[in-house]
Amino acid sequence: MSSITADGQATHAHTSNEFGVGEFITTYVFSRDHKVIGLQFLFSTLLWFLIGGLLAIGIRWQLAWPWSDMPVIGPMLFSAEGGQISPEFYTMLFTMHATVMTFLVIIPILAGAFGNYLIPLMIGADDMAFPTLNMLSYWVMWPAFLFFGGSFFVAGNGASSGWTSYPPLASMTEAAPGSGLAQTMWLIALTCVGISSMMGSVNYMTTIIQMRAPGMTMMRLPMTIWGMFITALLQAFALPVLTAAGFMQLADRLFGTGFFVPEGLIVNNSEMAAGGGQPLLWQHLFWFYSHPAVYIMILPAMGMVSDILACFARKPLFGYKPMVYAICGIAGLGFIVWGHHMFVSGMNPGLGMTFMVATMMIALPSAVKTFNWLGTIYGGKIQFTTPMLFALSFVLMFVIGGLSGIFMAATPVDIFIHDTYFIVAHFHYVLFGGTAMAVFGAIYFWFPKMFGRMMNEPLGKIHFLLTFLFMNGTFFTMHILGAVGFPRRLADPYHYETFRHLLPMNQFMTICAILMVACQIFFIVNFFYSIFFGPKAGRNPWHANGLEWQAPSPPGHGNFDFQPIVYRGPYEYGSPEVDEDYYPQTQPPNQRGDTDEPATMVNH
Amino acid sequence: MGRFWSLLFLSVPILGVLTFLWAALGWYPLEGHWFPELVVADSSIDHLFYVILWMTGLVFIGTGLAMFWFLWKYDDTKHDGPVWYSHGSHLLEIIWSVVPAVVILFLAIYQMDAWAGARMRRPMLENGQPKPPIARVTGRQFEWKIQYPGNDKQFDTPDDLYTTNDLHVPRDEEVVLEITSEDVLHSFFLPNFREKQDVVPGMKQFIWFKPVKDGKYDIVCAELCGWGHYKMKGQITVESASDYRAWLEKAYNEQELSEYSLAEAE
Numbered sequence: 001m002s003s004i005t006a007d008g009q010a011t012h013a014h015t016s017n018e019f020g021v022g023e024f025i026t027t028y029v030f031s032r033d034h035k036v037i038g039l040q041f042l043f044s045t046l047l048w049f050l051i052g053g054l055l056a057i058g059i060r061w062q063l064a065w066p067w068s069d070m071p072v073i074g075p076m077l078f079s080a081e082g083g084q085i086s087p088e089f090y091t092m093l094f095t096m097h098a099t100v101m102t103f104l105v106i107i108p109i110l111a112g113a114f115g116n117y118l119i120p121l122m123i124g125a126d127d128m129a130f131p132t133l134n135m136l137s138y139w140v141m142w143p144a145f146l147f148f149g150g151s152f153f154v155a156g157n158g159a160s161s162g163w164t165s166y167p168p169l170a171s172m173t174e175a176a177p178g179s180g181l182a183q184t185m186w187l188i189a190l191t192c193v194g195i196s197s198m199m200g201s202v203n204y205m206t207t208i209i210q211m212r213a214p215g216m217t218m219m220r221l222p223m224t225i226w227g228m229f230i231t232a233l234l235q236a237f238a239l240p241v242l243t244a245a246g247f248m249q250l251a252d253r254l255f256g257t258g259f260f261v262p263e264g265l266i267v268n269n270s271e272m273a274a275g276g277g278q279p280l281l282w283q284h285l286f287w288f289y290s291h292p293a294v295y296i297m298i299l300p301a302m303g304m305v306s307d308i309l310a311c312f313a314r315k316p317l318f319g320y321k322p323m324v325y326a327i328c329g330i331a332g333l334g335f336i337v338w339g340h341h342m343f344v345s346g347m348n349p350g351l352g353m354t355f356m357v358a359t360m361m362i363a364l365p366s367a368v369k370t371f372n373w374l375g376t377i378y379g380g381k382i383q384f385t386t387p388m389l390f391a392l393s394f395v396l397m398f399v400i401g402g403l404s405g406i407f408m409a410a411t412p413v414d415i416f417i418h419d420t421y422f423i424v425a426h427f428h429y430v431l432f433g434g435t436a437m438a439v440f441g442a443i444y445f446w447f448p449k450m451f452g453r454m455m456n457e458p459l460g461k462i463h464f465l466l467t468f469l470f471m472n473g474t475f476f477t478m479h480i481l482g483a484v485g486f487p488r489r490l491a492d493p494y495h496y497e498t499f500r501h502l503l504p505m506n507q508f509m510t511i512c513a514i515l516m517v518a519c520q521i522f523f524i525v526n527f528f529y530s531i532f533f534g535p536k537a538g539r540n541p542w543h544a545n546g547l548e549w550q551a552p553s554p555p556g557h558g559n560f561d562f563q564p565i566v567y568r569g570p571y572e573y574g575s576p577e578v579d580e581d582y583y584p585q586t587q588p589p590n591q592r593g594d595t596d597e598p599a600t601m602v603n604h
Numbered sequence: 605m606g607r608f609w610s611l612l613f614l615s616v617p618i619l620g621v622l623t624f625l626w627a628a629l630g631w632y633p634l635e636g637h638w639f640p641e642l643v644v645a646d647s648s649i650d651h652l653f654y655v656i657l658w659m660t661g662l663v664f665i666g667t668g669l670a671m672f673w674f675l676w677k678y679d680d681t682k683h684d685g686p687v688w689y690s691h692g693s694h695l696l697e698i699i700w701s702v703v704p705a706v707v708i709l710f711l712a713i714y715q716m717d718a719w720a721g722a723r724m725r726r727p728m729l730e731n732g733q734p735k736p737p738i739a740r741v742t743g744r745q746f747e748w749k750i751q752y753p754g755n756d757k758q759f760d761t762p763d764d765l766y767t768t769n770d771l772h773v774p775r776d777e778e779v780v781l782e783i784t785s786e787d788v789l790h791s792f793f794l795p796n797f798r799e800k801q802d803v804v805p806g807m808k809q810f811i812w813f814k815p816v817k818d819g820k821y822d823i824v825c826a827e828l829c830g831w832g833h834y835k836m837k838g839q840i841t842v843e844s845a846s847d848y849r850a851w852l853e854k855a856y857n858e859q860e861l862s863e864y865s866l867a868e869a870e
Binding site: 086087088091160161162166168169172262263264265266267278279280313314315316317318319320321322344345346349350352353356357360361363364367368370371372374375377378379380381382383384389392393395396399400403404406407410411412413415416418419420461465468472476477479480481483484485487488489490491492493495496497498501502504505571573574575576581 | 605606609612613616619620623624627633634635636637638639640648649652653656657659660663664667668670671674675678679680683686687688689690691692693696697700701704705708709711712715716718719720722723724744745786787788789791793795796798799800801802804805806807809821822824825826827828829830831832833834835837
């Protein structure tokens with residue numbers, strides 16, 4: 001039984017009789033509390049983040065020391081080959097690395113973990129609109145975890161058609177060793193992820209529209225919430241297409257239909273029975289979701305970074321409204337640019353021109369966002385805390401990732417760099433340099449609220465410094481490989497004369513990548529140590545303005561021990577109206593704020 | 605520590621630009637870490653790449669320096685006085701929306717000709733008919749099948765010449781290739797020719813280029829096509845028109861001979 005005491009700290013008043021197994025399960029396992037669900041998503045996705053990172057090390061090992069025994073891990077995983085990575089295994093590695101990182105890490109950590117945890121708190125609600133649906137959205141992820149995880153242990157050791165799962169390779173069980181049962185499991189898992197995201201998105205949209213505290217107008221929402229809201233819209237509109245396409249591919253594989261398989265294919269010297277389909281159809285359907293998914297993977301991060309930057313620059317977010325419009329603009333354009341993944345796919349070249357112009361236009365809202373972030377730190381009083389460092393690095397890395405996107409948008413240049421490491425560099429700058437860095441920043445920032453304790457700052461800064469250095473060492477050099485035309489997805493690129501001299505560069509990148517994964521130990525130690533032993537955090541350790549910082553740390557069931565009423569936007573830092581350099585959203589005008597007491601006490 | 609972090613962020617544009625310069629100039633140890641040698645007449649892709657590189661490079665350096673300067677100057681521990689209390693500026697928003705819009709629009713229009721040249725303006729014969737393909741390239745797991753139409757200029761007739769992973773083309777001529785696949789997706793990638801096209805089963809596609817330099821170059825498969833994807837290596841040989849014709853004749857004779865020998869052996 002949870003209750004909230006007068007000083008705002010959540011306590012669990014119970015005895016062993018009251019708090020039985022059943023209550024433990026309803027409180028911590030099948031919980032309907034958005035905060036517990038958020039943390040469940042957080043822990044699960046962080047575990048998969050580690051698995052995804054280790055898969056990447058396997059890829060990098062092969063590119064740096066091809067066909068050589070992998071120390072320690074090699075003999076354990078593939079003793080039959082004497083500890084070497086086989087081409088089949090390599091194909092599985094990059095397929096599953098991308099799959100895990102996209103579907104089990106980035107999308108669920110942004111929407112599932114932070115979306116769940118922060119949305120009700122930041123808008124002043126006591127929970128999500130549909131708590132049971134929310135609980136289900138987490139537990140539907142478990143079949144996905146089990147199917148993706150289990151696919152490593154069936155024939156083929158994991159799906160190996162690339163994360164894009166292009167047919168006919170992915171449609172036919174005969175086409176590759178890893179396109180048997182593992183690929184079927186991949187498709188089923190993908191469907192579960194889709195269902196989970198769908199449940200989440202319905203909940204987020206309803207909660208944000210219906211459950212805002214009095215005074216919390218749409219234009220007073222923190223940017224994090226705007227990012228989550230638009231992401232939920234994107235998911236609601238784009239996901240059904242991918243889910244349908246997934247079912248079509250399943251039907252091709254299991255029931256002999258031919259949605260994506262053309263007539264007269266000869267595989268393994270025998271002609272395929274199915275036919276009449278079109279491989280490009282899959283690409284259209286897949287990218288119709290998966291391009292907006294790129295924004296699903298960055299818009300919430302952009303929102304969180306905006307909140308962190310304003311807080312530690314101690315001044316208002318520059319250009320709030322243009323920032324909101326820019327998010328909407330990116331999302332809107334995001335729906336009509338999927339074809340830029342298909343410039344060399346065989347799609348009509350005339351259509352390529354249309355997609356090129358639309359893609360180029362995405363640079364505009366992205367530029368607006370970047371310049372507004374710079375405007376936010378200009379003239380501030382910048383506190384170099386760990387979350388701030390991660391947020392700042394997000395901005396700089398997003399600039400690199402955004403600018404390299406212009407090369408791809410240019411159709412003729414894309415002819416050369418498509419499917420090369422230039423692309424790999426681009427999306428790792430957006431998704432690791434950008435989103436993952438924002439996620440780290442967000443964990444350091446909201447950790448005191450989640451666990452009621454502070455993380456260790458020096459350890460956090462070491463973690464930031466090393467991650468930042470090795471990340472750039474790993475990914476910046478990929479641009480150079482891309483300029484040579486170094487292709488992705490080759491188990492042995494040195495088979496070709498053109499790329500043979502690039503081996504030392506790859507070894508450098510691999511060493512950086514191994515160190516980048518290794519230095520996450522500073523984060524893991526800091527995270528778990530601080531949960532139990534970190535110094536106690538008050539309600540508002542960063543002196544921030546958002547509603548969540550007026551709730552107890554950690555908030556009890558129902559979140560607020562008072563009825564929050566919102567008087568202003570979330571970015572009133574350095575306001576001349578008050579003595580402090582912050583002005584919480586719930587503080588009535590002309591009233592002094594107090595750091596560790598809720599500003600307004602109204603009976604719940 | 606604010607100074608340290610500012611300099612760390614400054615190192616990104618500095619090291620980034622240096623890495624690109626180093627690679628483009630081919631200095632030790634990055635020799636050959638830039639575009640492979642261009643062997644076709646059309647250099648518009650390289651040109652466009654450099655145009656975008658200059659533009660994005662300037663933006664990258666500009667934002668990097670601005671960020672560094674703000675971090676250096678507005679460090680909380682060094683900077684006294686109130687913050688610049690501003691919620692934004694309508695004028696600035698207009699400036700930094702319109703200027704990128706103009707640049708981007710210029711870029712979008714500027715590249716259309718190169719795209720049309722590469723994908724839409726197929727070379728024509730003097731009579732106005734599209735130029736026929738010199739060879740048909742078929743991707744299959746895990747090799748490139750090459751088929752020349754022979755003297756009758758028709759594919760799939762008895763005088764066709766077949767080779768595997770070995771494509772020959774004449775220098776200084778517009779070469780058209782027909783590409784197709786018999787199993788899964790492949791991608792026909794010629795790094796030195798700045799040419800790449802996915803090879804789609806069920807579709808017949810045409811690509812064209814005008815080689816201007818003799819030599820042997822890699823044919824790379826750039827689309828995942830199964831476990832043996834990395835082994836799918838072909839070679840394209842550019843040679844003078846006379847050498848090319850001599851090779852065709854020699855290869856055809858060898859094919860005839862091997863067919864005759866095979867039949868005899870049976």
